[in-house]
Amino acid sequence: MHRRELLRLSFALPAILKAEKDYPRTVPEYEKPLFDLHKQFRSAVKIASIEYLRNGRSTFVRATSSDGVAGIVRTKEIEDFVPLLLNKIIPAFQGKDARDLETLVDDVYIRNYKLAGQPFWSPVAAVEQSIWDLLGRTARKPVAELMGGIVRREIPVYLSGSGRETTAEQEVDVYVRGVQETNAKAVKFKIGGRMSRNADAYPGRTKTMVELARKRLGDGVVLYADANGSYDAKVGIEVGRMLQGLGFKFFEEPCPWEEVSETKLVADALEMPVAGGEQDSSLWKFQDMVNRGVVNIVQPDLNYSGGLIRSARVARMARKAGITIVPHNTQSDSAACKMLQFAAAIPNIGPYMEFPYRSRPKPVSWYTPNFTIKDGKIKVPETTGLGVEYDPAYLKAAEIVKAT
Numbered sequence: 113m114h115r116r117e118l119l120r121l122s123f124a125l126p127a128i129l130k131a132e133k134d135y136p137r138t139v140p141e142y143e144k145p146l147f148d149l150h151k152q153f154r155s156a157v158k159i160a161s162i163e164y165l166r167n168g169r170s171t172f173v174r175a176t177s178s179d180g181v182a183g184i185v186r187t188k189e190i191e192d193f194v195p196l197l198l199n200k201i202i203p204a205f206q207g208k209d210a211r212d213l214e215t216l217v218d219d220v221y222i223r224n225y226k227l228a229g230q231p232f233w234s235p236v237a238a239v240e241q242s243i244w245d246l247l248g249r250t251a252r253k254p255v256a257e258l259m260g261g262i263v264r265r266e267i268p269v270y271l272s273g274s275g276r277e278t279t280a281e282q283e284v285d286v287y288v289r290g291v292q293e294t295n296a297k298a299v300k301f302k303i304g305g306r307m308s309r310n311a312d313a314y315p316g317r318t319k320t321m322v323e324l325a326r327k328r329l330g331d332g333v334v335l336y337a338d339a340n341g342s343y344d345a346k347v348g349i350e351v352g353r354m355l356q357g358l359g360f361k362f363f364e365e366p367c368p369w370e371e372v373s374e375t376k377l378v379a380d381a382l383e384m385p386v387a388g389g390e391q392d393s394s395l396w397k398f399q400d401m402v403n404r405g406v407v408n409i410v411q412p413d414l415n416y417s418g419g420l421i422r423s424a425r426v427a428r429m430a431r432k433a434g435i436t437i438v439p440h441n442t443q444s445d446s447a448a449c450k451m452l453q454f455a456a457a458i459p460n461i462g463p464y465m466e467f468p469y470r471s472r473p474k475p476v477s478w479y480t481p482n483f484t485i486k487d488g489k490i491k492v493p494e495t496t497g498l499g500v501e502y503d504p505a506y507l508k509a510a511e512i513v514k515a516t
Contacts, residue, residue, distance in 0.1 A: 145214045159243065160176050187415075204220040217421050245498045261457065271294065280324060308342045322354070389401065436460050443468070445479075479500055
């Protein structure tokens with residue numbers, strides 16, 4: 113570079129930097145903040161430490177403030193991603209003001225966008241949820257109150273957890289018994305063979321099961337079906353019409369989750385709502401699916417999608433489109449608190465939230481409360497944070513996993 117050119121650039125640099133600073137960053141509608149946490153706390157809530165704990169098969173993330181308040185959450189399926197959690201995600205939150213939680217969640221993605229997907233967002237969710245618990249305990253309020261206010265104190269649930277290793281008759285038996293034990297008003301059956309390219313778990317199982325379910329459970333129980341991506345569009349439409357004729361109220365993941373155009377063909381062909389989104393973590397993709405009518409019910413997983421904030425943003429998109437959100441949920445133990453707090457605060461949830469149930473659970477001694485279904489509903493904890501208290505001795509016995 114010639115000396116004259118170098119001098120010209122050096123004089124121009126301040127103006128270039130000022131232009132970059134003044135140039136407004138365009139924030140997509142789905143990324144705009146939802147919760148003004150600064151208004152809810154008079155002073156900073158500094159995150160002094162974040163730890164990953166392991167006790168047997170149970171794992172947790174614990175966030176502690178500089179004031180000594182600790183928030184903790186039981187995690188879901190992050191053991192394979194611990195190096196990412198410890199080396200990339202925790203450092204992005206540690207030492208920061210918890211009131212900036214929405215910005216922190218956005219920023220950790222910007223710094224690590226090439227790692228996006230469930231392996232990235234599930235650990236982020238665990239950290240985010242532990243900080244929500246920390247904030248709730250600091251404010252002495254339930255998380256739902258911090259998320260805009262409590263709109264419901266009890267959450268009606270539908271029974272899920274259905275398997276494909278059973279016969280059609282055995283599977284219907286499970287849910288007939290489940291409805292009798294819980295008085296649940298809705299049930300979801302797993303149909304097809306799971307990402308099986310149109311193959312059933314065994315020939316004729318799906319048809320036999322759904323017809324028997326309608327006969328034995330009667331018209332008083334709402335029925336849903338989840339194909340876990342079993343079909344292409346042609347077969348998905350055929351199966352959907354069968355379900356529609358039996359009065360099923362939604363058809364979940366008829367096609368493989370990445371095959372969005374196939375799912376849209378099914379949704380366009382049916383009058384019954386098509387649901388999906390449990391595997392997705394891209395807010396852009398959720399917005400696109402809502403805009404194009406790929407699904408009629410959005411189902412982000414509160415863990416896979418990156419946590420409560422990002423799922424609440426999906427709920428906002430759905431609300432603007434006039435549709436409901438029914439988060440995917442496979443946790444019925446202490447981790448179910450996330451779903452309960454979310455459902456307590458979000459206005460446009462569906463009539464029933466997902467709750468796994470194969471048999472009456474035995475009480476667990478190392479946390480309270482044990483979430484139980486009574487008259488088809490679960491009470492939302494009214495205590496602070498996420499609403500779960502862990503036995504201090506149990507947590508003390510846990511290993512603190514360190515970065516290597």
